[in-house]
Amino acid sequence: DAKTTQPNSMESNEEEPVHLPCNHSTISGTDYIHWYRQLPSQGPEYVIHGLTSNVNNRMASLAIAEDRKSSTLILHRATLRDAAVYYCILRDDSPNAGGTSYGKLTFGQGTILTVHP
Amino acid sequence: DGGITQSPKYLFRKEGQNVTLSCEQNLNHDAMYWYRQDPGQGLRLIYYSQIVNDFQKGDIAEGYSVSREKKESFPLTVTSAQKNPTAFYLCASRRTGGRGYTFGSGTRLTVV
Numbered sequence: 250d251a252k253t254t255q256p257n258s259m260e261s262n263e264e265e266p267v268h269l270p271c272n273h274s275t276i277s278g279t280d281y282i283h284w285y286r287q288l289p290s291q292g293p294e295y296v297i298h299g300l301t302s303n304v305n306n307r308m309a310s311l312a313i314a315e316d317r318k319s320s321t322l323i324l325h326r327a328t329l330r331d332a333a334v335y336y337c338i339l340r341d342d343s344p345n346a347g348g349t350s351y352g353k354l355t356f357g358q359g360t361i362l363t364v365h366p
Numbered sequence: 367d368g369g370i371t372q373s374p375k376y377l378f379r380k381e382g383q384n385v386t387l388s389c390e391q392n393l394n395h396d397a398m399y400w401y402r403q404d405p406g407q408g409l410r411l412i413y414y415s416q417i418v419n420d421f422q423k424g425d426i427a428e429g430y431s432v433s434r435e436k437k438e439s440f441p442l443t444v445t446s447a448q449k450n451p452t453a454f455y456l457c458a459s460r461r462t463g464g465r466g467y468t469f470g471s472g473t474r475l476t477v478v
Contacts, residue, residue, distance in 0.1 A: 281465065292370075292456045292469030293409070336408065353424070354467065356401075356408030 253337045258361040261327045269322040269360055271337030276317050279341050283354070284311065284322050286333040293336065293356075296322065327364045334359040368393045372457050372470035379444070379451065379477050387442045387473045389457035396462040398440040402426060403454040403472075412455075415440055416462075444475065452477050 254272040261267040273282070281300050285293040297304055297311045299320070304311040310323040324331055336359040370391045379385045391398065397416050401409040411424030415434040429448025434440055440459075444451045457470040 283465070285467075290454075290472070290474075292458070292472050293467075294469070295466035298465050353399075353411055353414070354409070356410075358406075358408055 253339060253357055255335070255337050255357065255360045257358065258363065260363045260365065261324075262365050263329060264326050267324040267327045267331070267362065267364075269324075269335050269337075269362065270319065271321070272319045273337070273339055274318045276339055277341070280339040281341070282311065282313060282317075282320050283338040283340055284309070285336045285338065285354075285356075286331075287336070287359070288333045296335070327362075329364050329366060332362055332364045334361050370457055370459055370468055370470035372455075372473050374473060375471070377473055377475045379475060381477055382446045384443055384445050385451075385475065387444065387455055387457075387475070389440045389442065389470060390438055391440075391457075391459045391468070392438060393459055393461070393468060394437070395459035395464075395468070396437070397460045398434070399458040399460075399467070400424075400430070400432065400440070400442045401456045401458065403456060409456060412442065451475055 281298050283298040284296040286296050287293040297306055297309050299311045299313055312321045336356050338354050373388045399414045400412040402412055403409045410426050412430050413421055413424050413432045415421035418434055418437050421432050421434050429445055431443045455473045458467045460467045
């Protein structure tokens, strides 16, 4: 799986938008961009994923650069419950991924998001 | 509600003992995974299974063993051969062809 680069930590105020960046300059054409978050002492939670187009769901939005070498997870209104470690992960989800299609997620260090009341 | 149940939440083991961590899912997912997380680190893959009676080594399988006799269950045994077993262990599952993974709440293993 291709590597991603994220800032070690970010801070936000409650009810303000948060933009979490991720660089993935070596992304391949079949790599999907996945975001997970992990609260303290819990398992990671799926947030969102995308390939080329921007994606929205009830939790967040994912903005993908036109060249796909970077992406941004957007939390529209941060709450205290959004404080977590956010992981940006690339995974080849294509049907022809062959031996890599078993579903491995390669986690980096992630970004620690602190939300201030 | 469907989900993944890991038990126990906390586990203490004496050096030289084997210990088995439980992972059960009622999501009807085909694929299941075991990850290990050390403090301040990301997750590392130990073992995975795509179907019943089949499993494959991940990146750090040494000192661990698994079985997949039922679709719902994927227990992990930490053997005495694992030199540094103290860690947070996470089980996950995924529907074949699905994008998102569901994780359990983890088991924190401490060797005393």
